Amino acid sequence: MTKVEETRLAPRALPPRRRPRAVLAWTGAAALLAAAVAAAAVGFGGTTTGTALAGRTPPATAKVTRTTLTETKTVDGTLGYGAPVAVTAKSQGTITWLPAEGSTITRGHAVYSVDADRRPLLYGTMPLYRTLQDGVEGKDVELLERNLHRLGYTGFDVDDTFTWATGEAVEDWQDDLGLDVTGRVQPGDVVVADGRIRVADLKKALGDTATGQVLTATGTTRQVLVNLDVADEHLVRKGMKATVELPDGGTVNGKVAGVGKVATETTSGNESVTTVEVKVSVTGLKKAYDAAPVDVTIVSEQRENVLAVPVGALVALTEGGYGVQVVEGSATRYAAVETGLFADGRVEVEGVAEGVTVAVPK
DSSP: OOOOOOOOOOOOOOOOOOOOOTTOEESSOHHHHHHHHTTOEEOOTTOSBOOOEESOOOSOEEEOEEEEEEEEEEEEEEEESOOOEEEEEEEEEEEEEOOOTTOEEOTTSEEEEETTEEEEEEEOSSOOOSOBOTTOBSHHHHHHHHHHHHTTOOSSOOSSBOOHHHHHHHHHHHHHHTOOOOSOBOGGGOEEESSOEEEEEEOOOTTSEEEEEEEEEEOSSOEEEEEEEGGGGGGOOTTOEEEEEOTTSOEEEEEEEEEOSOOEEEEETTEEEEEEEEEEEEEOOOSOOSSEEEEEEEEEEEEEEEEEEEGGGEEEETTSSEEEEEEETTEEEEEEEEEEEEETTEEEEESSOTTOEEEOOO
16 A cells, blocks of 8 residues: 655645724625634645545534625715705795605695795706796706696696796796796796605794705605715615614615715724715614614625635645645545635635635634
8 A cells, every 4th residue: 555645735825814804794704704714724745636645534524515695895974864955945935834844745745835826846857047937948848847747737748948838837836826926937936846845944933034955854764874985885785785773673674875976084083984875775674763773785796606615624735825624534635726705704716626624624
């Protein structure tokens, strides 16, 4: 029987670990890899597989399995309705009606009243900046006509031209609202927002002069805002799935709705952090949290149908790269592997077959 020899080489030094940021919790990362392989290094003498080694079975083993690996990141967030925007009055008069804080206002309904005249909400992205009347053309005309059409008024074409037919529809609308029937719409006559609004905070009281900021409003959909370190911005993109953990321990599903383009620097003590705002939409939220701190776990990468082993099964090779110790009965050998995604304490590997037993040192 041929005598089996084992080659033992000095361990290869590993690069130093970098401390993770306190705000970000990683599942599967270089830190796990370093911890797993720092204690072992093996040389194959120029070959990619080692000779079988006689000896005892390792204290712990695991199978190479086919699975789905999911890399996640957990960050701090704030649940709310988004940043409030100001609603200002652009006409003289006295505030005679205000909505309740927390109430929702939809298209065509009053946002506030001046001298007993309602200021209705129209949907759009362009604020009115001039008087709309017969002969005027532009995108603001189209905005008005589109809203009138959605409110049930007809007899005109929805385009960018204010015609006599548009004027007649405006008169009908004004009459229904109990306003002076003029057939014209001035900037201060309406409030424009990109959809339904929720009243956040009243800035005026009944009897106040109708100039300046009247109230602040938000959207009506609850969302989570995350101030993400710019160093991690490239890891998050619109459409990524997320899980939001609420203060009571419950969770709801979410999705990254947007990643900000403007970076903001904040200073706490002697440390400065530059962040971008990430918006996460949520579904299935039953409790009426107006605002609450939450933890947001974002799925940044997912690999399906891959072979994986515990991270602790990896050993560093003196030739470079990593390998695993394959267990074959009472003997073992080393096999080089290519690593992929690290997640949930496991690592994607190529170079070994599904079902192979590998050693996992304790």
